Amino acid sequence: MKIQMVDLSASYPEIRAEVDAAIKNVLDKTNFILGEEVKKFEDDFAKYCGVKYAVGVANGTDAIKIALLAAGVKSGDEVITTPFTFIATSEAIVQAGGVPVFADIEIDTYNINLREVEKKITKRTKAILPVHMYGHPAEMEKILEIAKKYNLKVIEDCAQSFSAKYKLPTSDFRLTGSFGDAGCFSFFPAKNLGCFGDGGMVVTNDEKIYENAKALRNHGQREKYFSVMDGFNSRLDTIQAAVLSVKLKHIAKWTAMRNSVAEKYNKLLKNVATVPKVLENCKHSFNYYTIRFSDKPTRDKVQKHLADSGVPNQIYYPCSLHLQKVYENLNYKKGNFPVSEKMQDETLSLPMYPELDDEKIEYIVKKIKEVI
Ligand SMILES: *Cc1c(COP(=O)(O)O)cnc(C)c1O
Numbered sequence: 001m002k003i004q005m006v007d008l009s010a011s012y013p014e015i016r017a018e019v020d021a022a023i024k025n026v027l028d029k030t031n032f033i034l035g036e037e038v039k040k041f042e043d044d045f046a047k048y049c050g051v052k053y054a055v056g057v058a059n060g061t062d063a064i065k066i067a068l069l070a071a072g073v074k075s076g077d078e079v080i081t082t083p084f085t086f087i088a089t090s091e092a093i094v095q096a097g098g099v100p101v102f103a104d105i106e107i108d109t110y111n112i113n114l115r116e117v118e119k120k121i122t123k124r125t126k127a128i129l130p131v132h133m134y135g136h137p138a139e140m141e142k143i144l145e146i147a148k149k150y151n152l153k154v155i156e157d158c159a160q161s162f163s164a165k166y167k168l169p170t171s172d173f174r175l176t177g178s179f180g181d182a183g184c185f186s187f188f189p190a191k192n193l194g195c196f197g198d199g200g201m202v203v204t205n206d207e208k209i210y211e212n213a214k215a216l217r218n219h220g221q222r223e224k225y226f227s228v229m230d231g232f233n234s235r236l237d238t239i240q241a242a243v244l245s246v247k248l249k250h251i252a253k254w255t256a257m258r259n260s261v262a263e264k265y266n267k268l269l270k271n272v273a274t275v276p277k278v279l280e281n282c283k284h285s286f287n288y289y290t291i292r293f294s295d296k297p298t299r300d301k302v303q304k305h306l307a308d309s310g311v312p313n314q315i316y317y318p319c320s321l322h323l324q325k326v327y328e329n330l331n332y333k334k335g336n337f338p339v340s341e342k343m344q345d346e347t348l349s350l351p352m353y354p355e356l357d358d359e360k361i362e363y364i365v366k367k368i369k370e371v372i
Contacts, residue, residue, distance in 0.1 A: 035238035056236025060186020063200035064092035070212035077126035132161030135285030154180030164285035257354035
């Protein structure tokens with residue numbers, strides 16, 4: 001049986017005619033840079049997220065970097081984030097001139113632990129950067145409380161959580177990215193909303209952050225050839241925006257399908273491994289489906305057997321950020337973040353995409369059970 005980690009071709013037939021027409025339209029107009037399709041997609045995206053503004057950028061890493069700068073992060077400012085994420089999260093902090101400060105995670109959701117965050121706050125702390133890991137929302141209620149108490153900015157890394165929802169006690173379910181000062185999205189092909197290359201988005205309700213982000217992505221210009229700040233060349237391509245506008249219309253359905261896949265996995269795996277927990281005030285977007293085993297040798301044995309059986313799998317991520325060679329200068333040590341280190345050793349992510357069918361899921365589970 002041929003199984004892929006993410007089958008990008010599975011959703012294409014349904015949208016092919018519309019996507020092809022949208023691309024041809026841009027080719028005919030040749031408005032490749034900041035064409036009207038970019039503005040249209042930004043408007044659609046902001047509306048979908050329930051925020052006032054959206055700014056299309058070149059990728060998700062730039063979205064975080066630009067959001068931090070737009071929110072006022074300056075050289076030497078400390079930004080507290082999780083060590084259990086993709087390197088892009090902390091990379092963006094460094095590129096914005098900030099210093100990443102890590103705080104350990106919760107064992108059940110893989111998201112940043114707010115008791116640990118509070119211990120890390122200093123006079124130089126400027127922002128908290130939660131990651132909605134795998135698509136499970138971080139605890140925004142507590143994050144917003146702490147941010148208010150210490151006057152910090154909150155920049156959400158929503159690269160894995162597009163369409164995930166969170167409920168504050170005082171309101172209805174809302175999309176991740178709409179809680180902090182800004183939300184940052186990636187349209188890398190394997191994300192929940194992926195384009196045909198690289199792309200990203202910053203969303204915000206803050207007019208100043210919006211105006212800054214718009215200038216930062218385009219050489220610091222508010223007006224053509226008049227720069228008011230050091231900026232970047234980081235725009236969302238018109239062709240990608242045109243593709244994304246088509247795909248956005250399907251995202252609610254695809255998110256529901258991902259949740260069905262997860263439910264099926266959960267049912268079959270509940271006595272075999274620790275399956276993802278979804279807190280009551282959260283709706284998961286399941287960019288990744290990640291399970292956990294009792295120890296590293298078991299995880300490694302399962303991983304090897306899956307690989308030998310032709311079942312793709314991944315560890316997201318095998319090296320916590322504080323242990324990355326690139327951050328040797330930050331002077332962290334093994335043992336600093338025991339939960340993150342345990343998770344890097346015990347988790348395994350399985351194939352996940354909306355169209356993954358029962359037959360494949362059952363085969364994957366069967367292969368896991370051959371080891372456990
Ligand atoms: C994918 C990802 C990013 C970066 O997005 P790119 O578009 O690849 O730059 C940032 N943070 C997390 C958690 C991601 O998964």
